[in-house]
Amino acid sequence: MNPTLQLIHRRRSVSAYEDRPIERPVIDAIIGAAMRAPTAGNMMLYSIIEIDDRTLKNKLAESCDNQPFIAKAPLVLLFVADYQRWFDFFEASDVAGYCKAHHQPMRRPQEGDLMLACCDALIAAQTAAIAAESLGIGSCYIGDIMENHNYHRELLHLPRYTFPITLLCFGYPKEAPGHKLRPRFPQASIHFTNGYRRLDKAELDDMFRDRDPKHYVNEAANVGQHFYARKFSADYSVEMSRSVKEAIRRWTEG
Ligand SMILES: Cc1cc2nc3c(=O)[nH]c(=O)nc-3n(C[C@H](O)[C@H](O)[C@H](O)COP(=O)(O)O)c2cc1C
Numbered sequence: 001m002n003p004t005l006q007l008i009h010r011r012r013s014v015s016a017y018e019d020r021p022i023e024r025p026v027i028d029a030i031i032g033a034a035m036r037a038p039t040a041g042n043m044m045l046y047s048i049i050e051i052d053d054r055t056l057k058n059k060l061a062e063s064c065d066n067q068p069f070i071a072k073a074p075l076v077l078l079f080v081a082d083y084q085r086w087f088d089f090f091e092a093s094d095v096a097g098y099c100k101a102h103h104q105p106m107r108r109p110q111e112g113d114l115m116l117a118c119c120d121a122l123i124a125a126q127t128a129a130i131a132a133e134s135l136g137i138g139s140c141y142i143g144d145i146m147e148n149h150n151y152h153r154e155l156l157h158l159p160r161y162t163f164p165i166t167l168l169c170f171g172y173p174k175e176a177p178g179h180k181l182r183p184r185f186p187q188a189s190i191h192f193t194n195g196y197r198r199l200d201k202a203e204l205d206d207m208f209r210d211r212d213p214k215h216y217v218n219e220a221a222n223v224g225q226h227f228y229a230r231k232f233s234a235d236y237s238v239e240m241s242r243s244v245k246e247a248i249r250r251w252t253e254g
Contacts, residue, residue, distance in 0.1 A: 007134055012181055014138025015069040017171025022075045026135055030170070031077075033131030039120040045083060045113075046121035048128075049156060051076040051167075056155070063151055064144035064167065065236045073169035075137075078145065079125040081117035083109040083161040109161045114251055121165045132170050142167035144236060149243040149250075163247050183210035 001009065031048060039045060051057055054071075061071040070076060087109060099106040129139045145152060145167040152164055184190075185207045189199055199207070208223045220226040231237060 007130065010181075011130065011133045012138075012179060013140040014171070014173045014175070015067075015140040015169065016174040017069070017073055017138070017169075018174050019072075020074065020172050022137060022170060022172070026137070027075055029135065030075075030128050030131045030137070034124040034128035037120075037124040037127040039123070040116045043086060044120065045081065045086070045117035046124050046165075047080045047082040047085070047162070048124070049078040049080060051078060059155060060145070060167065063148050063155075064142050065147065067142065067144070069140070070142060070167070070169055073140075073171050075170035077125075077128065077168045077170070078156065078164055079121040079128075079166045079168065080158065081114060081121045081163040081165045083113050083117050084159045087161050108254075110252055111248065114163060114248065118163065118165045125166050125168055128168060136172065137170050138173040139168050139170045142169065144240070146247075147236060147239045147243045149247045153247075160250060163251065 027050075031050075034048065035044075051060065057071045057073070057076060060076070061068050064070060090106075096106050125141070129141075132139050143166065145164045152158065156164065158164060186209075189203060189207045204224075212223055213226055216222070216226040218229040220229050
């Protein structure tokens with residue numbers, strides 16, 4: 001394996017950090033790398049909000065499903081899907097006047113634009129995660145930032161055409177290197193050729209050969225029931241769906 005592949009294969013999510021700040025030039029190197037990520041039409045449909053205020057970190061640790069390590073992370077970056085900047089630019093450029101002159105309604109950002117902006121933001125985030133890994137800095141995503149949309153919108157002053165798609169925590173890892181990697185599904189269940197292929201029962205069971213939990217939750221009788229109860233129907237998943245529905249409504253209404 002070449003050094004880049006070695007880096008990708010040794011990365012794991014790290015949520016226990018040394019109590020040691022990340023130096024400013026290192027933070028800027030991580031952000032600079034994120035900004036080299038490809039974006040749709042080179043429009044850079046995302047913003048990065050660095051959270052360095054202690055009170056704000058504490059609030060996010062609570063609102064993102066009570067994960068205290070967020071408050072302890074030396075660097076917290078919020079990746080925001082962002083069409084607001086472009087829409088402001090269109091408005092400042094009198095696109096409304098242009099549309100009127102051409103007898104056409106002015107188009108506003110819709111669902112597809114939101115999805116594209118989320119793609120840009122997530123690709124930038126993962127580029128930041130890999131850049132950090134190359135500098136000896138661990139990272140962990142927080143998907144729960146998609147929950148409690150109204151609260152996060154007000155807390156972070158997020159305007160209408162933005163959506164906080166992911167939060168990334170960074171820090172020098174507390175644990176020694178040589179840690180165990182978390183398992184992945186077999187390639188045959190993930191990688192198809194020339195079209196989708198649904199898996200049969202045996203193949204679905206085989207996916208979990210390395211992941212059978214020792215104890216099932218909520219009286220589940222098998223792995224599928226366990227993960228359904230533990231993740232898919234868990235409170236945070238239900239809240240995330242409610243919250244995202246609300247965000248999409250705000251983005252698209254009118
Ligand atoms: C979109 C997304 C959301 C995640 N949210 C959380 C989270 O809220 N809390 C957490 O501890 N880990 C979170 N993770 C980390 C995953 O649990 C982790 O990537 C997964 O278990 C695989 O482990 P690995 O990254 O060490 O290979 C998230 C990862 C992704 C990609």
